[in-house]
Amino acid sequence: MEPIEIILADDHEIFRKGLEVTISRIPYIKSVIHAASGKEAVEKLEANPQVKIIVMDIRMPEMDGIEATTHIRKTNQEVKILGLSMMDDRANIVNMFKAGANGYLLKNTNKLELLEAFQNMLAGKNYYAKDVAEVFLLKEFSNSTTLKKKHITNDITTREEDILRLICQQYSTREISEILCLSEKTIEGHRKKLLDKTHSRNIAGLVWYALENGIIKEAKG
Structure with a gap:
């Protein structure tokens, strides 16, 4: 370097x-x-x-x-x-x-x-x-709801967006698989793709990406 x-x-x-x-x-x-x-x-x-x-x-x-x-x-x-x-x-x-x-x-x-x-x-x-990253961001935004999209990359599919929203609401891989009727292995695969597509290192990065792009909004109060 x-x-x-x-x-x-x-x-x-x-x-x-x-x-x-x-x-x-x-x-x-x-x-x-x-x-x-x-x-x-x-x-x-x-x-x-x-x-x-x-x-x-x-x-x-x-x-x-x-x-x-x-x-x-x-x-x-x-x-x-x-x-x-x-x-x-x-x-x-x-x-x-x-x-x-x-x-x-x-x-x-x-x-x-x-x-x-x-x-x-x-x-x-x-x-x-x-x-503190994951605890901080998840606490701030765990009650988030959907907003109009702003500049989400076209690479993120509708399914991945659904999973991202559930991740931000602190649902586990098992819970997400039950909600969406998909295997836990499939959910983990989508999670890894989301980390790659959003250039995130961890769940905190995904939460911030979702907030920044209007997928979720900051919880009030």
């Missing part, structure tokens, strides 16, 4: 320096550019368009990570944005993804998880913190 540059945006200098030490141990990281606010992250990206990844804290002064991500996505769809948050920032994490983030990690992340996140995002996949 060719060396890349990243922007590290967080309003706490001590945290930035500590995370830089971890990030700098990743072989292909050429340099780390610091930003103390969302506004500064936007400015640093404009001055350094070669940057491939922005590690973006959600809560920052002047312009928070959500606002900064929204601003960046108006003109730049290429740079990968990795949100950072504490475990209880559920609403902010949802809004971060809606703004255009490619993934999120908790602030207690380690080198291996950062490496995995970077590699997945650079490969065009979304990344979610392992410890």
Whole structure:
């Protein structure tokens, strides 16, 4: 992999320096550019368009990570944005993804998880913190209902869409097979195809894809 540059945006200098030490141990990281606010992250990206990844804290002064991500996505769809948050920032994490983030990690992340996140995002996949992704997303969207389709890939069949909707409602493979009168092996096959077609790593990725494409909507209350 060719060396890349990243922007590290967080309003706490001590945290930035500590995370830089971890990030700098990743072989292909050429340099780390610091930003103390969302506004500064936007400015640093404009001055350094070669940057491939922005590690973006959600809560920052002047312009928070959500606002900064929204601003960046108006003109730049290429740079990968990795949100950072504490475990209880559920609403902010949802809004971060809606703004255009490619993934999120908790602030207690380690080198291996950062490496995995970077590699997945650079490969065009979304990344979610392992410890809380599935629980978080499924809790937020488990009561979802159907919406009008927006931009679902034509590769997803009607049957796969039905299965995806049931997965998002936390039905097990066995339960889905009973509902649709299909074998568990067939359901597992569709599940694997869905992961591949949506470029998802796990169930959390499927849930987010379904939300983003209007197959389900965010539960209220």
